Amino acid sequence: MAWLQTVEGFPIPVRLSEIGAVLMCNTNRRLQREWHIVERVVTMVVEPFPWDEVESFAAALQAEGFRLLPCQKPKEGLTYDFQEMRKATQNRSMDEMIRLEKQALVRAGQVPILVDGRLDPRRGGFDEANTPVVGMIKGHHRNYLHDEGWRIYYNLQFGQRTPAFLLPQEHITVVSWYLRLDSTTSAMPDWGIVRLEIPEKFFRLQLQQDSTYIDALSRMVCEYRCKDKSYERASVSLYPIQRAEEILGATMTGGDQIVSRFYNLTQL
Structure with a gap:
């Protein structure tokens, strides 16, 4: 600077x-x-x-x-x-x-896509009604949950997720949920939790609001979790993201x- x-x-x-x-x-x-x-x-x-x-x-x-x-x-x-x-x-x-x-x-194109970050700022790069895209957010700076939602959030075990919820954003609405990728013992209660989101239009028009898609997507994200503990953000990242950064x-x-x-x- x-x-x-x-x-x-x-x-x-x-x-x-x-x-x-x-x-x-x-x-x-x-x-x-x-x-x-x-x-x-x-x-x-x-x-x-x-x-x-x-x-x-x-x-x-x-x-x-x-x-x-x-x-x-x-x-x-x-x-x-x-x-x-x-x-x-x-x-x-x-x-x-x-x-x-x-x-x-x-x-x-129209292949399944994982985006490192929120979908709303990247609108225009995908068709929110037809593209099977998912955004993964590592940092949590806003409160989207009620009290019961937070209780579920803190008690998540590895591979578990919160119920999905609608999240209107500036330009698009997404269906979002939290998922724990890492449950290392003695860590902080929010350790290893990421937020995932998919376009509400895709969820409604292509999936007919079928929540089993969210379950399958969560399992896939867990399979891709970063296992390299020397990587600074391993607890909230995926191997493809690590490779992309490299x-x-x-x-x-x-x-x-x-x-x-x-x-x-x-x-x-």
Whole structure:
């Protein structure tokens, strides 16, 4: 993260990111990379600067293998709060990474698909009425359960799930449930629990709300659970996700190298 300053004194964060997406295919229990993309992007609010300078900066970046990613200023406008400005660039970079993930989803077609993350931000990459897609969420930052639901949640054993529930989101509605992938003794009560979700339209139109599909899907996810305890997020991850991260990591430029190239180019 570097930063510039406008003539009015507003701090403008300049965020360097290497983002990517990968499509893995499981054929006869063998994972293969079908497609991947990696991009180096520089994200910043460009509005305060003369457009000819922005274009020149973008061209210089492109010549060195970087892409300028213009970012909207915060809703309240430019601010002296550096963290608020930094958050705007971070969100823009994340949105761009999700755009790449949508490309991977489109290439997958109508085969069963597991997505690492929520489905709503990746809408448009799949047909919510016809694509057998499931999203897996590792972190739980919102409360979707009532008191009895939480009691069930904390008492889940390995392979058990909570009852499914409808979860309206910003653009689509999903059917969601919690599943315990790891029940290591003496761990915290929420250890090894993930949330899964499928499009409500698919559940209603293609499955006729048959909950046995949810049971079978939960068993499949448990079979794919990550068993490599040296992997930092093994308790809430799957082997295909671990392999996808390894493949993307191998295709990315080393952190120190890309940062050095960026600073040599920009002199920031």
